[in-house]
Amino acid sequence: MDILLLIIVFSSLILISNIFRRKFKTSNLRLPPGPPRWPIFGNLLQLGPLPHRDFANFCIEYGPLVYLQLGNVDAITTDDPDVIREILLKQDDVFASRPSTLAAVHLAYRCGDVALAPLGPHWKRMRRICMEHLLTTKRLESFSSHRAEEAQHLVRSVWGQAQKGQPVNLREILGAFSMNNVTRMLLGKQYFGTGSAGPNEAMEFMHITHELFWLLGLIYLGDYLPAWRWIDLYGCEKKMREVEKKIDEFHQKIIDEHREKRERKRKRDNDNNAANDHDDGSKVEMDFVDVLLSLPGDNGKAVMDDVEIKALMQDMIAAATDTSSVTNEWAMAEVIRNPHVLKRVQSELDSVVGPNRMVQESDLAQLPYLRSIVRETFRMHPAGPFLIPHESLKPTKIRGYDIPAKTRIFINTHALGRNTRVWNNIEEFRPERHLEDGDKRVEISHGPDFKILPFGAGKRKCPGAPLGTTMVLMALARLFHCFEWSPPGGVRPEEIDTQEVYGMTMPKAQPLIAIAKPRLSPNLYC
Numbered sequence: 094m095d096i097l098l099l100i101i102v103f104s105s106l107i108l109i110s111n112i113f114r115r116k117f118k119t120s121n122l123r124l125p126p127g128p129p130r131w132p133i134f135g136n137l138l139q140l141g142p143l144p145h146r147d148f149a150n151f152c153i154e155y156g157p158l159v160y161l162q163l164g165n166v167d168a169i170t171t172d173d174p175d176v177i178r179e180i181l182l183k184q185d186d187v188f189a190s191r192p193s194t195l196a197a198v199h200l201a202y203r204c205g206d207v208a209l210a211p212l213g214p215h216w217k218r219m220r221r222i223c224m225e226h227l228l229t230t231k232r233l234e235s236f237s238s239h240r241a242e243e244a245q246h247l248v249r250s251v252w253g254q255a256q257k258g259q260p261v262n263l264r265e266i267l268g269a270f271s272m273n274n275v276t277r278m279l280l281g282k283q284y285f286g287t288g289s290a291g292p293n294e295a296m297e298f299m300h301i302t303h304e305l306f307w308l309l310g311l312i313y314l315g316d317y318l319p320a321w322r323w324i325d326l327y328g329c330e331k332k333m334r335e336v337e338k339k340i341d342e343f344h345q346k347i348i349d350e351h352r353e354k355r356e357r358k359r360k361r362d363n364d365n366n367a368a369n370d371h372d373d374g375s376k377v378e379m380d381f382v383d384v385l386l387s388l389p390g391d392n393g394k395a396v397m398d399d400v401e402i403k404a405l406m407q408d409m410i411a412a413a414t415d416t417s418s419v420t421n422e423w424a425m426a427e428v429i430r431n432p433h434v435l436k437r438v439q440s441e442l443d444s445v446v447g448p449n450r451m452v453q454e455s456d457l458a459q460l461p462y463l464r465s466i467v468r469e470t471f472r473m474h475p476a477g478p479f480l481i482p483h484e485s486l487k488p489t490k491i492r493g494y495d496i497p498a499k500t501r502i503f504i505n506t507h508a509l510g511r512n513t514r515v516w517n518n519i520e521e522f523r524p525e526r527h528l529e530d531g532d533k534r535v536e537i538s539h540g541p542d543f544k545i546l547p548f549g550a551g552k553r554k555c556p557g558a559p560l561g562t563t564m565v566l567m568a569l570a571r572l573f574h575c576f577e578w579s580p581p582g583g584v585r586p587e588e589i590d591t592q593e594v595y596g597m598t599m600p601k602a603q604p605l606i607a608i609a610k611p612r613l614s615p616n617l618y619c
């Protein structure tokens with residue numbers, strides 16, 4: 094009993110001292126406007142299950158730059174192109190760090206990856222490895238035949254279901270398409286389909302990945318109110334540790350398999366053979382894990398540490414799979430809701446590609462209407478509603494307001510795309526709006542106007558944007574070219590729901606189910 098009393102007194106003292114410390118720290122500052130704050134919790138209690146919508150409402154009420162106190166953490170949010178440009182370009186050096194959240198510590202190898210690492214030499218080195226060894230144009234080009242196979246595999250799966258008269262679960266097939274593309278490139282394995290690693294391994298892999306996404310997206314109270322970590326009412330931190338262990342075992346197994354394969358090959362090859370030649374003289378492309386195993390480590394080490402390799406593998410899987418499949422599902426939902434858009438994109442595909450062959454990657458630049466569908470999808474349903482939250486490294490000012498060091502930055506891309514000072518008819522899916530300035534090439538990334546921001550900007554801009562864009566355009570081009578699409582029986586197109594759920598990526602609340610009817614000659618599908 095005495096101990097309990099002591100704990101209560103001690104915790105109360107800490108809380109009271111925190112309140113006074115915070116009051117003292119911020120009393121001389123001219124902070125941006127924001128909603129009234131509660132003691133201890135600040136604005137945490139004003140957030141519901143869709144925080145991007147709550148933050149958007151704060152911007153409507155208090156202006157384009159809003160200050161929030163989330164427990165112990167200072168935060169700002171914005172939906173305004175000029176403020177975003179100031180943060181991500183003009184003051185990139187101040188704002189390009191990341192907060193060290195508990196999920197990042199547990200699930201990204203103590204922030205040892207690229208995406209969640211704080212700004213510093215480690216991030217710089219890991220990012221350089223991505224840009225100079227993994228995501229180069231040449232390396233991505235070497236996987237183009239795999240991507241073509243996966244595009245055909247996607248078409249074949251839909252065709253198979255259409256032949257049986259079954260509705261298609263687009264979440265499942267688009268998820269498998271993205272996952273296969275990424276894992277073939279990264280791990281040298283296809284997880285779904287005929288050449289797959291096997292149903293058990295695929296299911297295990299999917300399951301762990303979904304748990305990872307969920308935990309990374311969580312606004313976990315323990316990050317904002319350290320006292321909460323003692324309670325951990327919903328067992329989130331325990332879950333993070335469990336997933337951390339499972340994922341680590343999974344990645345280690347893949348590294349060990351690759352090492353064994355390399356060792357077997359080294360023994361087989363005679364000294365004169367090039368390291369990546371087959372016995373029959375044909376070239377074998379190296380997957381990303383092979384590349385990482387062949388790179389030198391930090392501080393003169395001969396090879397990279399396993400932990401660094403695992404952190405990069407994790408980033409590639411997390412950053413590349415869900416982002417592209419969530420975008421594809423939203424694009425399909427909006428196009429099926431708007432049959433005139435489907436007609437127009439099919440007419441573009443028919444005139445550029447014709448009815449006698451499948452769309453190829455080389456066609457994608459010639460499809461401005463398809464590109465404007467993707468741009469409009471990013472406007473309405475950006476894959477990352479807050480990008481990946483940034484953190485400021487030192488005190489600074491924006492528009493004359495003080496921004497303390499270690500402020501968390503929530504750039505609300507969802508609200509940017511629905512900002513009525515920037516866009517009109519915000520709830521209308523209208524790809525044509527992106528063709529109006531007569532520009533032939535529809536840019537899918539952000540332009541100088543910062544009116545959409547699907548991949549971020551500045552130092553932390555997504556390094557996989559070209560690959561992500563290709564995967565999205567390719568899947569959509571094939572699905573629109575090969576099939577007519579309609580909602581399942583009894584549902585009118587405009588009744589397809591567009592509710593989202595919040596997370597690190599923001600999927601549709603309900604999986605999209607639709608009916609596909611082949612529109613090309615049968616021999617093209619097999």
Ligand code: HEM
Pocket residue numbers: 207208209220223408409412413414416417420476477480481482483547548549550552553554555556557558560561562565
């Ligand atoms: C449609 C597909 C994709 C979308 C919408 C997307 C979006 C994003 C966004 C919004 C960010 C955060 C930017 C910021 O915080 O300022 C990001 C970061 C990142 N993305 Fe992507 N991404 C996609 C595909 C990919 C792919 C295919 C890869 C790699 C294979 C990739 C790798 C990364 C990495 C490593 C980061 C962290 C960069 C850093 O912190 O330095 N992404 N992405």
